[in-house]
Amino acid sequence: GESVGLHLPTLSVQEGDNSIINCAYSNSASDYFIWYKQESGKGPQFIIDIRSNMDKRQGQRVTVLLNKTVKHLSLQIAATQPGDSAVYFCAERPPSSNTGKLIFGQGTTLQVKP
Amino acid sequence: GAVVSQHPSWVICKSGTSVKIECRSLDFQATTMFWYRQFPKQSLMLMATSNEGSKATYEQGVEKDKFLINHASLTLSTLTVTSAHPEDSSFYICRIYRSSNTEAFFGQGTRLTVV
Numbered sequence: 606g607e608s609v610g611l612h613l614p615t616l617s618v619q620e621g622d623n624s625i626i627n628c629a630y631s632n633s634a635s636d637y638f639i640w641y642k643q644e645s646g647k648g649p650q651f652i653i654d655i656r657s658n659m660d661k662r663q664g665q666r667v668t669v670l671l672n673k674t675v676k677h678l679s680l681q682i683a684a685t686q687p688g689d690s691a692v693y694f695c696a697e698r699p700p701s702s703n704t705g706k707l708i709f710g711q712g713t714t715l716q717v718k719p
Numbered sequence: 720g721a722v723v724s725q726h727p728s729w730v731i732c733k734s735g736t737s738v739k740i741e742c743r744s745l746d747f748q749a750t751t752m753f754w755y756r757q758f759p760k761q762s763l764m765l766m767a768t769s770n771e772g773s774k775a776t777y778e779q780g781v782e783k784d785k786f787l788i789n790h791a792s793l794t795l796s797t798l799t800v801t802s803a804h805p806e807d808s809s810f811y812i813c814r815i816y817r818s819s820n821t822e823a824f825f826g827q828g829t830r831l832t833v834v
Binding site for chain 1: 723751761763764765768810812816817824825826827828
């Protein structure tokens with residue numbers, strides 16, 4: 606199956622600071638990447654996506670950076686708020702996937718201290 | 720955008736019984752849906768790909784006879800956990816795929832507890 610069965614690492618930040626969440630993806634040929642936010646007891650919520658022909662994409666308070674050389678993805682959250690506390694997952698779409706199949710990364714728990 | 724409704728949000732059942740979880744696409748005809756399982760403090764693990772009108776495709780290690788998937792219509796996929804055991808207790812989440820839109824949508828999840 607997909608996914609990594611490890612416990613999630615935790616990032617703790619102060620309210621108002623910027624957060625950077627990192628993710629290493631597995632397939633160098635993956636062409637599409639998504640960041641999701643998951644709050645306790647809920648399904649994942651789409652945050653932002655990026656295609657492999659881009660290296661940066663900005664949304665509202667969030668920025669995703671893609672480094673294909675080292676297969677690394679990062680999510681930057683500006684002025685982190687308590688409501689940002691959640692688990693964040695990156696996901697990649699393998700090139701062979703014509704059905705939208707996604708491989709999920711390990712995930713990071715973000716804790717925002719007031 | 721598409722909206723996904725997953726039901727029930729939580730269920731407690733006795734060992735040996737079966738539980739059915741529904742995933743509905745409310746405003747979009749979804750030919751493909753995905754079922755995931757998530758254990759506490761872990762990532763999402765893909766169980767199977769549900770295809771409308773055909774058999775589901777299961778990931779390696781997932782027992783198809785235990786986790787029955789039915790995708791009889793373009794708006795509904797069901798996952799039935801048969802003869803549930805305590806180790807099946809988990810968070811089950813569905814996701815719909817829309818080929819014309821690269822965004823993917825998840826259901827709210829179902830917390831299954833087998834006692």
